[in-house]
Amino acid sequence: MNKGTRPDQFFETDTAVAKRERQAAKAGNTNGSPIALKSKILGAIADPSNPSSVLVAESSGSVRRVNVETGDIKQVYKGPTAPVTCVAVGGSGNQTIFAGSWDKDIWSWNVASKAVGRKFSGHSDFVKAIVCTQLSGKDILISGGADKKIMVWDIETGKRLHVIQDQVVSMMAIQDLAIDPERSSADEMVLASASSDPHIRRWRISLGSVEQIAEDAPEAPGTTRPTILEHETTVYKLAFDIHGDEADLWTASGDGSAKCLSRAKGFTADDAINHGDHVRALAFTEQWLVTAGRDEDVKVWDRATGKLYCALEGHYDEVTDLVNLAGSPGVGTRLVSVSIDGTVRVWSLDKGALDKFIQEQEDKANGVEKAAVVEKAPEGLMTTEEEDELAALMEED
Template identity: 45%
Template sequence: MSRSDDPGHYFQTSDSLATIERRAAKASNKHGDPIKLPSKILAVLADKKAHKVYVAEAAGNVKVVDLETGNARVRGEPRSAPLTCLALSSESSTIYCGCWDKSIYNSSLTGTSQAGKQRPKLVGHADFVKCLLTTNVEGTSVLISGGADATIIVWDVETGKPLHKLKGPAKAIQDLVVDPMGMPDDLNESSGGVVMFSASSDREIRRWYIGKAKAYELPESIEHPILAHETSVYKLCFDSDGDLWTASADKTSKHLVRSRDWEADTTLQHPDFVRDVVVSEEAGLVVTACRDEEVRVWDASSVDLVCTYSGHYEEVTGLALVDASTVVSVSIDGTVRKWSLQRKDMTRYLEEVEREEAGTVVDEELVEKKDGLLTADEEAELAELMDEDD
């Protein structure tokens, strides 16, 4: 154990102190043009038309961040609990956010006030809301939510009432995505319905039919769920071929091929949990976010590691493609950073990093250890939520 007169060092191991010191030194870096917010950021969603992103904060705010000016404005009323996930409905110009308090809140993006018009919350989950998805089912706009209670709820956004409540696997629902390839030929259902994939903490990827009158898990999914990972699957992302990219707590991101019955033909190894994955088709790149604080860019064809963007000094919690050549990352460190996916810019960044002297000056404003936004119990609960593998 290290010895120190600093009260903040009491009961901490040498490894813990080294981590604190490393993060403090790293915090002053300006890589990715950081936009600093006052709270941990747990989710991000891009508004590609306006070159801005929406973020969900542990402090209970949804904010819209202008990537050009760095300005951040609150949308909707602040909540008393951390916000965990976001979804955007372009049809109704509404932003939805899932919360620790088991509710889903929504605000109009076209309200006359700066904060946007507040609407009634949606209540139905028995535990944290962990993921949200908006889509259209047979002409009806729906919101689909997944929770730590292992439940999927399909909501009619016009009435605010549940259309369906589905019991998922035994563990928390981590992510939901609509199959872009539409309905399978052998599925005898309305063409207006959708097929949805779910990821969960029990490592299983499952498939569901979602219609207006009924919703259920596909028979082949019940018999043979997709088992590509050893533990929790955090994120799912389809590419233009209808194949699936995944992010998992088993420290890998995988490419699952539809024509091979979802067999993995590519595995991207990481040193820690992979929190998110996005694909830039035009750039031919795959981007992953890792708990080790790094954003990695991979060549989608050769699967070579093209660039590792190092800027965050806490766990990276989410990624969002703003356009074909720009990806945004958010982190527990409270920063929003943007990274170029152009090859020349990545080469320039790597050369710049090589030129930098070892060590950085600590920026006290960025590395306050106690920001007062969460209690010790809430910090522990947040860590448990983020690391849930069971």
């Protein structure tokens, strides 16, 4: 007897059946010009070597270069046998790709040759976030894990320089890391970290020292607070928004909101967007704020009014990351979204293109457009046990 692997061959709740059928019905849509991969996509970054490409972290255990203009997906960096959760590019001349994995290691590859390089081993649980920078002329890798630790590495030697944990407020699994461009210098950087608890922490790091930064407490002048606490639950994403001489901090949270934390106001919330469900990813331009997450839609908000301008419907499972790419002539800024559904989608953030999408959706709702062909969602490359583990990881640590 053949062993069943399809979801409908197992006992399912009515909710699970409804979700599977809804996803299958949405899978055939072509919004965002989907590029389909054979595994779930857990993260993405812009490819510094090609303005039309992104590097994606796949649950199949690889990093893949995806060209959103040509659809080319052939360049793959392989090695891990467990899902890859995050990716970064750094080292001398940005010639090394780094990837954090469920196997607790950080893998590296030469960009050009795709040869596997050094593995950075030290975390005792999933590696969930990585960033690259320089300190005092040294190429530095910073990683955050489900083991509640942040580690700072010398890329050239592989030496671990620091292991960082909060000694005041107990820290949970690290979700994201972001370098503060306004407060960092050649010899010292300020790092912001987000975790499965609602606290955001900032760290002052040099080659020889680490210091946790206590924040001024606006509600009690003359006092400080050990962390930034503006959300109710997990903070999934951090991004600094540079404008003029200042860089405020945007955050995305499992409480369903994205917030702008004003530096001038001691990193308290100056603006908030109610996305409506877990917000996993965010991106922004001067005109728009974009949020996405568990409800599958990519939502574009007018930053001037704070109102929802457009909901880009296309994905049929959780959206895990958003990446801004330079626009081609006549298109404007492009936004790439990636998802657990295994697709990479690209959207124009030009106002005219958004208005056209809104009109098309209205026409479809009014029966102007022909019924879309329903196709079954492509199946991933993970076992049932791995699917369950991934679902648990994406929910909450």
